[in-house]
Amino acid sequence: MVAKCFFRPISLPFTSFCPTLLVSLKPSGSDLTFVSQLCIAAHAFTCQTFPYGPSLWKGKIPSQYPSDFEKTADRKLLDQCKEDGAEEEKAIAEEEFTREFGIAALRVPAKDCFALENRLRGHLLNWPRIRNIARVPGDEVGEEFVSLLGDSRKIEDEEAEHGDLVVLDPRTYGKEEGDGESLSLVLYREKLAKEFNSKGYVKFRNLAKISRPKRKKKRKEENGDGGSEGIERNRKNEFAVVEVVEEQEERENWKGLLGDEFKGKWKWKGSTRLLLLDERYAEKRMEELPRAIKVAFEEAMKDNLTSTFELVRCKLTLFYEYWQMNEVLETLLPKDMIVPSAFETVGHIAHLNLRDEHLPYKKLIAKVVLDKHKPKIQTVVNKIDAIHNDYRTMQLEVLAGNHSLVTMVVENGLRFNVDLATVYWNSRLATERQRLLNGFTRDDVVCIVYANDLNPHAVDYLERNSVLNKLERKIRVFNMDGRRFINAMFTSEKAHSITQVVMNLPNDAVEYLGMLSYIVVLGHR
Numbered sequence: 124m125v126a127k128c129f130f131r132p133i134s135l136p137f138t139s140f141c142p143t144l145l146v147s148l149k150p151s152g153s154d155l156t157f158v159s160q161l162c163i164a165a166h167a168f169t170c171q172t173f174p175y176g177p178s179l180w181k182g183k184i185p186s187q188y189p190s191d192f193e194k195t196a197d198r199k200l201l202d203q204c205k206e207d208g209a210e211e212e213k214a215i216a217e218e219e220f221t222r223e224f225g226i227a228a229l230r231v232p233a234k235d236c237f238a239l240e241n242r243l244r245g246h247l248l249n250w251p252r253i254r255n256i257a258r259v260p261g262d263e264v265g266e267e268f269v270s271l272l273g274d275s276r277k278i279e280d281e282e283a284e285h286g287d288l289v290v291l292d293p294r295t296y297g298k299e300e301g302d303g304e305s306l307s308l309v310l311y312r313e314k315l316a317k318e319f320n321s322k323g324y325v326k327f328r329n330l331a332k333i334s335r336p337k338r339k340k341k342r343k344e345e346n347g348d349g350g351s352e353g354i355e356r357n358r359k360n361e362f363a364v365v366e367v368v369e370e371q372e373e374r375e376n377w378k379g380l381l382g383d384e385f386k387g388k389w390k391w392k393g394s395t396r397l398l399l400l401d402e403r404y405a406e407k408r409m410e411e412l413p414r415a416i417k418v419a420f421e422e423a424m425k426d427n428l429t430s431t432f433e434l435v436r437c438k439l440t441l442f443y444e445y446w447q448m449n450e451v452l453e454t455l456l457p458k459d460m461i462v463p464s465a466f467e468t469v470g471h472i473a474h475l476n477l478r479d480e481h482l483p484y485k486k487l488i489a490k491v492v493l494d495k496h497k498p499k500i501q502t503v504v505n506k507i508d509a510i511h512n513d514y515r516t517m518q519l520e521v522l523a524g525n526h527s528l529v530t531m532v533v534e535n536g537l538r539f540n541v542d543l544a545t546v547y548w549n550s551r552l553a554t555e556r557q558r559l560l561n562g563f564t565r566d567d568v569v570c571i572v573y574a575n576d577l578n579p580h581a582v583d584y585l586e587r588n589s590v591l592n593k594l595e596r597k598i599r600v601f602n603m604d605g606r607r608f609i610n611a612m613f614t615s616e617k618a619h620s621i622t623q624v625v626m627n628l629p630n631d632a633v634e635y636l637g638m639l640s641y642i643v644v645l646g647h648r
């Protein structure tokens with residue numbers, strides 16, 4: 124089961140992703156010691172055994188892909204990234220992140236699945252984002268079909284009524300008859316078809332549905348999409364697929380005859396669901412399973428439901444879409460490199476602060492960030508220089524996604540349009556802004572806010588945003604140097620009504636105090 128040992132400090136829980144807070148990737152001296160010690164502990168642990176749960180290093184790579192992950196196209200791509208300075212947006216070979224896991228499951232009647240899930244919870248698969256009640260194609264069977272073909276008690280009644288079927292039915296299910304040959308499903312279906320009367324499908328009306336391909340599907344086939352099925356078709360919308368592996372062959376036979384819709388219901392047992400069992404039971408037989416499962420099985424046997432309570436082997440396939448950003452990056456970046464695990468978000472923009480060592484891989488990192496946080500994130504940028512201009516705007520390089528740096532931020536119920544190319548914005552200040560608001564008292568409430576910023580773009584956005592939030596009548600906007608603004612305010616009669624001044628220009632604000640005893644900073648908002 125264990126494919127490879129993988130020791131990466133980033134796997135430690137305290138480095139987990141936080142969408143709004145930019146976690147520093149450079150620990151301070153004392154932190155570093157702490158990290159190293161924990162890493163050693165983590166290494167010792169992973170060396171002995173793989174932790175519970177799915178991992179790109181644990182699952183089986185589907186046979187059509189290279190078995191040595193180190194030499195995949197992505198690895199070559201990385202080398203290429205280094206050579207060409209990561210100029211192009213890199214495509215990721217998503218298929219190479221597909222992993223298959225063998226697991227066991229209980230097939231149970233659909234109507235009982237929630238009760239059984241509750242009852243057997245401790246024994247079910249507990250992997251992130253994987254539901255332990257699984258559906259497989261064809262597990263839904265209409266009541267008419269159950270009574271028509273699936274329920275053994277009803278079939279017995281039918282047999283008594285229609286002598287021919289008594290002969291045909293056992294052969295359909297693969298049993299030998301007098302002549303030693305097993306009757307094909309085609310013959311069985313023909314026999315059923317003879318039961319139709321001239322008015323139409325009175326008795327077997329659902330067989331009409333079976334014979335007729337669905338319109339939607341037909342259209343798909345015309346478009347050339349019809350060939351892809353099973354995993355390929357599912358994976359467009361899903362990050363994981365469960366397949367029952369034991370019945371593959373038989374199912375294919377039924378599928379050929381009756382169409383996709385019925386390929387999973389070859390035994391006509393009625394609607395069923397799969398309860399995925401914990402990974403440690405993957406290879407176990409029924410008698411080796413925990414008592415709770417065996418008791419549930421015995422109860423089902425007593426109720427004569429054995430046909431819909433069985434242990435089956437499954438293949439759980441996880442696709443690129445399943446894996447988290449750090450899991451994908453851990454496999455893509457060089458082993459000794461700390462994986463960027465966090466970024467700041469401003470509206471639709473993810474703002475990275477990459478270290479120098481990441482720069483050769485910046486496009487690849489950005490692509491993974493984009494893939495893993497769509498649709499909320501549409502653009503990934505990296506800060507390319509420290510802020511050292513008066514307007515405090517950042518030099519940003521767009522690494523992936525659309526190139527628009529104009530975005531909408533919602534904070535404390537207010538909406539702000541900002542253009543990161545021309546205006547300073549820092550989502551991390553949201554808490555500080557809230558703290559300031561909390562500090563105001565009833566007596567501090569002023570009907571008019573005097574707002575000033577040196578940056579004309581910031582002032583432009585301030586005006587737009589005050590309109591956007593229907594506050595334009597309560598805000599007076601100025602575009603002046605802070606010193607002049609404060610002097611002007613406090614030499615006018617407006618000074619009498621001002622109780623608070625907020626000034627968030629940390630470097631210089633203190634110099635603007637001038638004649639004030641206490642000061643507020645008014646930024647571009």
Ligand SMILES: C[S@@+](CC[C@H](N)C(=O)[O-])C[C@H]1O[C@@H](n2cnc3c(N)ncnc32)[C@H](O)[C@@H]1O
Pocket residue numbers: 513514515547548549552575576577578581603604605606627628629645646647648
């Ligand atoms: C740290 S940003 C804060 C922006 C905004 N108030 C906020 O909270 O997001 C500092 C702001 O001070 C403005 N600024 C810089 N020098 C200034 C000056 N001399 N007078 C007035 N505003 C100034 C910058 O344009 C920038 O928007």
